[in-house]
Amino acid sequence: MLKFNKAPARQEGGLSPGARWRSRRETGYDLRMAAASRETLAMVDRLMLEMIAQQEVKVLAMARQIHPGVTPEDIRNPQDFPDLVSNAAWNFEDGILAGLKSAHMALRARIIEETSSG
Secondary structure, rough: OOOOOOOOOEOOOOEEEOOOOOHHHHHHHOOHHHHHHHHHHHHHHHHHHHHHHHHHHHHHHHHHHHHHOOOOOOHHOOOOOHHHHOOOHHHHHHHHHHHHHHHHHHHHHHHHHHHHHH
16 A cells, blocks of 8 residues: 655646655655554554444344343354244344454454554
8 A cells, every 4th residue: 555655746736747655655754754654553453342342232232132141152052042033123223243353353463554664
């Protein structure tokens, strides 16, 4: 992915001949920005964990309204509970939870990438 640290020289009608965008590795890397980026990524990671926890509580509460006594482990395998699988609202909320978890893993991968390249 390219980071745009400095805009290339412009000529009327666009970039000057032979100019191109340069990645942060090509233009030098501001260590203060790296630290701020890491802090921001860590903050986003914590926020994602909070959002996931909140959605897990919501999904479990909905599942218990549909099928009393269901456990957090049970909802990881909803195919064992036909009443859960057939409930569109529960499936929607469970899908949101799955999406949050997927986004969180993508962010974690990015955090690892950023910290290992800095």
